[in-house]
Amino acid sequence: MSIEKEEMLQQIRCCDFAINELALYLDTHPTDDNALCLHRRYCREAKDLKDKYQKIYGPLTINFPCNKWRWLEEPWPWEGGMN
Numbered sequence: 001m002s003i004e005k006e007e008m009l010q011q012i013r014c015c016d017f018a019i020n021e022l023a024l025y026l027d028t029h030p031t032d033d034n035a036l037c038l039h040r041r042y043c044r045e046a047k048d049l050k051d052k053y054q055k056i057y058g059p060l061t062i063n064f065p066c067n068k069w070r071w072l073e074e075p076w077p078w079e080g081g082m083n
Helices: 003-028 031-055
Strands: none
Touching: 003 031
16 A cells, blocks of 8 residues: 555544544533534544545545446455555
C-alpha cells in the first residue's frame, strides 16, 4: 500500500474516531455548541476525505455509488491487498 493511501486512510480513521467520541460526549452534553460545531466539522472533513479516497483508490464500503463494480479490481487479501 502506498504511503499516500495509508496516510489518507489514517486521516479518515482519525475523523471517524473524533466523530464517535464527540457523539458520545454530546449524548451527555447536548447543549455544548462548541462540541456540536466540532462534530459537524469532522463530519464534513470525513465526507470530503472519503469522497477523495474513493475517487482515487476505489470504494471503502459496499454502498459507495459508482458506475461499475470495482471490488474485483483490487488485490485479494492473500495477494497483499490488505498490506
